[in-house]
Amino acid sequence: MHYKQITLPANKSIALVAHDNKKPDIVRWCENHTEDLKKHTLYATGTTGTVISQATGLEINKLISGPLGGDQQVGSLITEGKVDFLIFFWDPFEPMPHDPDVKALLRIAAVWNVPVACNIISADFMVASPLFNQEFQRSVPDYESYMKSRT
Numbered sequence: 001m002h003y004k005q006i007t008l009p010a011n012k013s014i015a016l017v018a019h020d021n022k023k024p025d026i027v028r029w030c031e032n033h034t035e036d037l038k039k040h041t042l043y044a045t046g047t048t049g050t051v052i053s054q055a056t057g058l059e060i061n062k063l064i065s066g067p068l069g070g071d072q073q074v075g076s077l078i079t080e081g082k083v084d085f086l087i088f089f090w091d092p093f094e095p096m097p098h099d100p101d102v103k104a105l106l107r108i109a110a111v112w113n114v115p116v117a118c119n120i121i122s123a124d125f126m127v128a129s130p131l132f133n134q135e136f137q138r139s140v141p142d143y144e145s146y147m148k149s150r151t
């Protein structure tokens, strides 16, 4: 795979997703970082977005609920370059009916070199990074050269 560099703007697009047992964690994390999050464009799967906006008043672009396809919508936004960071507090103790979608989302985030935080501590480190509010370079798959190599 060939990669190219893209420049992420200071204002990022951040996707917020949490399984039911992890919703209290993501709400607490958003409450602790409301001012940081206000500077960015936020997306969330349906129920996660609703509980976060109720608790914090943050403006969130809500997608479909995860089990109905929300994880896939986030994955699709990643491939379109519309999501720069993924905060995904997935539940390590419960199998989900949409486990294949969860796995697919985590895979596509790895493919597109998107930073992923899967718990409060990793999300805290992400926000604490000076890069959180700055432009920075990220390498992403070079789709044009990928297509050329296949045709």
Ligand SMILES: O=C(CO)COP(=O)(O)O
Binding pocket: 017, 018, 019, 020, 044, 045, 046, 047, 048, 049, 064, 065, 066, 067, 070, 071, 098, 102
């Ligand atoms: O199931 C989810 C992620 O896999 C999250 O979906 P909700 O935010 O709709 O609960």
